[in-house]
Amino acid sequence: MKIRIDKDIVTFTPEHAAEAAELEALWIKMGNCVGENKSLEPLGVYIPSENKTASFHISGLSEQEKNAVPEIRAPYDTDVYCVTCNKTVHIKAGEVVPFCCGRLMEILD
Numbered sequence: 001m002k003i004r005i006d007k008d009i010v011t012f013t014p015e016h017a018a019e020a021a022e023l024e025a026l027w028i029k030m031g032n033c034v035g036e037n038k039s040l041e042p043l044g045v046y047i048p049s050e051n052k053t054a055s056f057h058i059s060g061l062s063e064q065e066k067n068a069v070p071e072i073r074a075p076y077d078t079d080v081y082c083v084t085c086n087k088t089v090h091i092k093a094g095e096v097v098p099f100c101c102g103r104l105m106e107i108l109d
Helices: 017-030 063-067
Strands: 002-006 009-013 039-043 055-059 078-081 088-091
Touching: none
Parallel strands: none
Antiparallel strands: 002 009, 039 055, 078 088
């Protein structure tokens, strides 16, 4: 995923289909026009030499929005896998990416 910062605008550009699907889920969660405004707030510490992951908290979500399960659809026929138990499943384009071991399965590119 490419990230560009231009003053107060941050642009995310997915580099493959799995990232595009995840960005769409984030867009839907953040873009609900009804209710309170939502924002991303840094969570914890990001030190690139120690950890490759930066975490953010989405503030302003209702309890219903927090518990909503994102519906990510496969962009093409592909296999998905569980990062916890390594189970793989073949799904067709447009099918919902399933959950396994409590989290969304990852698309194999």
